Amino acid sequence: MFCFFFKPFGLQNYTFFLKYESFFEKKFVLQDFFCIFAPKMKKNEQFYRYLYAWYAENRRVLPWRETTDPYCIWVSEIILQQTRVQQGIDYYLRFIDRFPTVDDLARATEDEVLRMWQGLGYYSRARNLHKGARYITEERKHLQSPEWFPAGYDELRRIPGVGDYTAGAIASFAYNLPYPAPDGNVYRVLARLNDDETPFDTTEGKKRFRKQDCDLLDQTQPRLFNSALMELGALVCTHPTPDCEVCPVSDYCLGLKHNTAALLPVRKSRPVVRDRYFCYTIYLNGDKTLIRQRTEKDIWHHLWEFPLEEVEAFPERETPLLGEFTHQLSHQRIHARFYIEKVPELPPVPLTYAVKLSELDDYALSRLTLKALDLISESVSRVLF
Numbered sequence: 001m002f003c004f005f006f007k008p009f010g011l012q013n014y015t016f017f018l019k020y021e022s023f024f025e026k027k028f029v030l031q032d033f034f035c036i037f038a039p040k041m042k043k044n045e046q047f048y049r050y051l052y053a054w055y056a057e058n059r060r061v062l063p064w065r066e067t068t069d070p071y072c073i074w075v076s077e078i079i080l081q082q083t084r085v086q087q088g089i090d091y092y093l094r095f096i097d098r099f100p101t102v103d104d105l106a107r108a109t110e111d112e113v114l115r116m117w118q119g120l121g122y123y124s125r126a127r128n129l130h131k132g133a134r135y136i137t138e139e140r141k142h143l144q145s146p147e148w149f150p151a152g153y154d155e156l157r158r159i160p161g162v163g164d165y166t167a168g169a170i171a172s173f174a175y176n177l178p179y180p181a182p183d184g185n186v187y188r189v190l191a192r193l194n195d196d197e198t199p200f201d202t203t204e205g206k207k208r209f210r211k212q213d214c215d216l217l218d219q220t221q222p223r224l225f226n227s228a229l230m231e232l233g234a235l236v237c238t239h240p241t242p243d244c245e246v247c248p249v250s251d252y253c254l255g256l257k258h259n260t261a262a263l264l265p266v267r268k269s270r271p272v273v274r275d276r277y278f279c280y281t282i283y284l285n286g287d288k289t290l291i292r293q294r295t296e297k298d299i300w301h302h303l304w305e306f307p308l309e310e311v312e313a314f315p316e317r318e319t320p321l322l323g324e325f326t327h328q329l330s331h332q333r334i335h336a337r338f339y340i341e342k343v344p345e346l347p348p349v350p351l352t353y354a355v356k357l358s359e360l361d362d363y364a365l366s367r368l369t370l371k372a373l374d375l376i377s378e379s380v381s382r383v384l385f
């Protein structure tokens, strides 16, 4: 390789060098000397300045951003994994109000935790949070300080249900440690900034974007950097169309330069969605009904619902139909019908319990059951009174 250095007239602070990259192709590449030899932090300084100035003016005030309590940040991160921010705020505030510390959460029963999660979906998140809280309290028993919470990245990673992303988010937001936290918003921004077509939902893609996030990370202000990059993805570099005109870092964006931004990021595959057909029967004897807990390894594990028969296709039934829903999950589409049967005596349906309708609030119910309750409450009162 042959190269020579020069300082362009008028750019005395910059040194460039021309690298003779390929003898055969007779190709010279102009490179910024600064970018090769200066510390990474300096290389990105201007990028940070633009990003932080935009963030200071445009950031949303969110309850989990106003704290550095690792427990609160952990809860918020788990809630936000499959939930929109607006919906997540209410759940977060109620959850922290009911379980203000990791000890409170560890002491709660699983049913109590699921009840606070009711309606959010993806209940394994709540179960893992609960398991994680028990793990933490168990682990710190021997320590003097009751305030102890895992602080290092590796310790955080050992908490059940905490993966690379969540550990990075807690480490940077709570302790300002230099770890990346590439969520969906960040993947999108990075894919566009680097005009990178690697599918982000593959092992290779995840590794690649994590590396890009590490390279770009502001080592001196990781909390600020991660928050600002996520916010950029949430408010400006949005799906499906980015708002490049107001983007503070558009000068650095290869996706914009190559006109590919709207096509990025690339997803390898859409999940295969399976259709399922659920027939629920609401037996009514006065104000009493039957419910069952889902114990099988399936969706809505441990949640309560009305007696269910899963079928291949909906049969003809004479029982009055009270409501019908289609409920979309990530890999399944649930078609549900709710029938109501007024009976002189509650039938002996295996594994069900008799409860008063007014007591249903005490049980953790699936979102679908809640929807049905809303819809049918009027009809139920008509039947009862």
Ligand code: SF4
Residues within 6 Å of the ligand: 189, 192, 193, 236, 237, 238, 242, 243, 244, 245, 247, 248, 249, 250, 253, 254, 255, 256, 261
């Ligand atoms: S210029 Fe457009 S595509 Fe590039 S990072 Fe900004 S908003 Fe995203």
